[in-house]
Amino acid sequence: MAGGSRSTRVTITQIAREAGVSTSTVSKVLNGHGDVAEDTRTLVESVMRRNGYHRRPSRQRGTLVDVVLNELDSDWSLEIVRGADEVLHSAGMDMVLSVVHGRSEETRQWLDRLAARRSAGVVLVVSELSDRQRERLAAMGVPLVLVDPVGGTTEDIPTVGATNWSGGMSGTSHLIELGHRRIAHIGGPAELNCAQARADGFGTAMQRAGLTVPQEYVNHGEFNERSGYAQAQALLDLPEPPTAVFAASDLQALGAYEAMRERGLRAPDDLSVVGFDDLPLARRVSPPLTTVRQPILEMSTLATRTLLRLMDGETLENPRVELATRLVVRDSTRRVTGD
Amino acid sequence: MAGGSRSTRVTITQIAREAGVSTSTVSKVLNGHGDVAEDTRTLVESVMRRNGYHRRPSRQRGTLVDVVLNELDSDWSLEIVRGADEVLHSAGMDMVLSVVHGRSEETRQWLDRLAARRSAGVVLVVSELSDRQRERLAAMGVPLVLVDPVGGTTEDIPTVGATNWSGGMSGTSHLIELGHRRIAHIGGPAELNCAQARADGFGTAMQRAGLTVPQEYVNHGEFNERSGYAQAQALLDLPEPPTAVFAASDLQALGAYEAMRERGLRAPDDLSVVGFDDLPLARRVSPPLTTVRQPILEMSTLATRTLLRLMDGETLENPRVELATRLVVRDSTRRVTGD
Structure with missing residues (x-):
């Protein structure tokens, strides 16, 4: 779709004629007006798609x-x-700035508002658009860049992420190098690519070290503190609990801190803990958290700069980029004792 | 100005005639176009002001x-x-969402952009507009609500703040009740009302308890961690350092933690520390921070709701509101020993 023949552009009039509707109906569809029948909207959109109709790119x-x-x-x-x-x-x-709380209804409302007021471009963070919604943006000529894309690789839409898989590898390898053998993973939502890549990096690091991972050592949940707490509770309740955990987020690692505190346990003496993100609070908690740093600010600036380039009609040589993660060793991990 | 006679509205044409310019010039001034001579802009704005010209309120x-x-x-x-x-x-x-970094140039640019694209209203947080800028918003018919207003009371512009003075009192009284006598204040920017109100609450609590405050026990700086660190260093260097400090922000309190850590000191044994804000990290740091809670989320929702009411043309019975602060006692304060 991208880079289509902009020189021989179809007009709204042509779309209207082919769809058998008025130009004002086509215009309403483009601008997200609510008073177009669902069938008509679908028809007009499919005609626009078939003709590769795009609004002119959008600085103006x-x-x-x-x-x-x-x-x-x-x-x-x-x-x-x-x-x-x-x-x-x-x-x-x-x-x-819009917050959609992972609800498709809120995403739909946002997109309706966007269509009504025009937007020069969209940076979408850890969120998902349906194919239909993406096509609607494309038809409006509104370019899109994804940060930390949620779903599978989405055709030719530019994305900026972090090297989640490598990060999972390095966080886990750090624990292996400290002599740990019973290492568990407190995972993020399995349906998110970033979470699954971290879990896979964990798995590969363990496998390469010749370590087996019991099934109950790998769990998935939300990226928040409560989920980390619940997963850590389950791990600490096991007949043979791990000596170390790699958590898919800093907040989950703090949830593990909390679960340990309730039992009178403490990192790193009772359990080594590695987080992921390196939020500002990671260095402030007690003990300061060993974690895998994501360059979040850089991801965001790169995504936004990429969007500006798309708005200027530039072609991207590298539409899908992952920025490097980096292990930051603090005080929540230590060499294994006993085992 | 507010609530002026909207029924007998002057038109752009009348403004143009009185100012001796074209209607398109008046329109350019209203819409923030850059290509109007400064003198002309000033003239048109003064004519609008004199005639109480306001754009229609703005939901539409x-x-x-x-x-x-x-x-x-x-x-x-x-x-x-x-x-x-x-x-x-x-x-x-x-x-x-705009961030102006306390720079008047960035505020000016934001206001130019706002004028060009229209805005239904403004929530301005810990920031300042010049009289001129406020008048420009008023002339455009864009209502304004201030959160945590920086400057003096600004005529009839609605504001939402926190009870900073009472908060300063309660944070300091807590330390006095614990038996502390040598209590210092790590202050925020003296030119900000919220910071000065906290400092005054501190001073009054001390005075009522019959305690004298040496001049070097009260300092002012930024609300950030670095400033708290610097102010704490100076206090700890005194021949007679305080046994407790009341900091004007949580981040400053964490700066004091850092200054103590460098000297092998620790709250609350060597120094009791009270913060202000109750940011999420306050309960996560070690030791968990005793602090004065500001209802930040509530301040923001109230300010935004107030703005929506103004946009609907409602009259406010209470244009200036302060929401209650509340002492949250955690582990960074303890009863004084010795002294």
């Missing part, structure tokens, strides 16, 4: 760029917003 | 509400954004 269509987050619940989201703000404001653009 | 003018922050650097800002998002998105509005 105002100074608003949409940044869409799933949640606004931690320093992770704060860094994303900061990065986008830096780039947009130096470009003289404004950021429209 | 789109779904964008501006939220302007000074910084995006802590959970404090995150809570503000979350609160605004909740209210705006349930009202079907979008949030344009």
Whole structure:
């Protein structure tokens, strides 16, 4: 679809004629008006698709760029917003910030509002659009960049992520090098690519070291503290608990801290703990958390810069980028004793 | 100015005639176009002011509400954004988020962009507008609500803050009740009302308890960790250091933790520490921080709801509101020993 023949553009009139509707109906579909029958909307959209209809790219269509987050619940989201703000404001653009709470209904409403007010482009963070929604953006000529993409690789939409798999490898290898053998993984949502890549990195590091991982040593849940707490409780209840855990997020690692505290246990003496993210609080908690650093701010600035380039009609040589993660060793991990 | 006679509205044509310019020039001034001579802009604005010209209130003018922050650097800002998002998105509005870094140039640029794209209203957080800038918003018919207002009381502009003075009193009284006599204050920027109110609450609590405060026990700086660190260093270097400090922010309190750590000291045994804000990290640091809780999320949602009411043309019975702060006792304070 991308880079299609912009020189021989079809017009709204042609779309209208082919769909057998008025130009004002086509215009309503493009602008997200609610008063178009569902059948008509589907028909018009399919005609636009068939003809490769795209609105002209969009610098001239105002100074608003949409940044869409799933949640606004931690320093992770704060860094994303900061990065986008830096780039947009130096470009003289404004950021429209939306939070969709992982609900498709809220995503739909956001997209309706976007269509009504125009947007020059979208940075979508850890969220998903249906194929239909992506096509709607494309038909409106609104370019899209994904940060930390949730789903499978999505055709030719540019993405910026972190090297989650390598990060999972290095966090786990660190524990193996400290002599740990019974290592568990506190995982994120299995349906998210980033979480699954971290879990796979963990698995590969264990396998390469010739270590077997009991099935009950690998679990999945949300990235939050409560899920980390619950998963750690289950691990500590096992007849043979692990001596170390690699958590898929810092917040989950803090949940593990909490589960240990309740039992009078403490990292790293009773359990070595590695997190993922390196949120600002990772160095402030007690003990300061060993973790795999994600360059969140850089991911966000790169994604936003990429969007500006798309808005200028540039072609990207590298539409899918992963920025390096890096192990940060602090005080929550230590050499295994006994075992 | 507020509540002026909307029934007998002057028109752009009348403004243009009186100012001796074209209507398109008046329109350019209203819309923030750059190509109007400074003298002309000043003239047109003064004629608008003299005639009490206001644009019609603004629900019909789109779904964008501006939220302007000074910084995006802590959970404090995150809570503000979350609160605004909740209210705006349930009202079907979008949030344009801008960060002006305390620079008047960035505020000016933001205001130019706002004028060009229209905005239904503004929530301005810990920031300042010049009289001129406020008048420009008023002339555009864009209502304004201030959160945690920086400067003096600004005529009839609605504000939402926290009971900073009472909070300063209660944080300090807690230390006095624990038997402390040598209590210092790590202050925020003296030019900010919220910081000065906290310092005054501290001073009054000390005075009522009949305690004298040496001049070198009260300092001012930024709300950040570095400033707290520097102020704590100076206090610990005194021939007679305090046994307790009341810091004007949690981050400053954490800076004091750091200064103590460097000297092998620790709260609460060597120094009792009280913070202000109750950021999420306050309960996670070691020792968990005793602090004065600000209802940041509530401040933000109330301010945004107030803005929506203004946009609907409602009259506010209480344009200036302070929400209650509350002492949260954790482990960084203890009864004084010796002295």
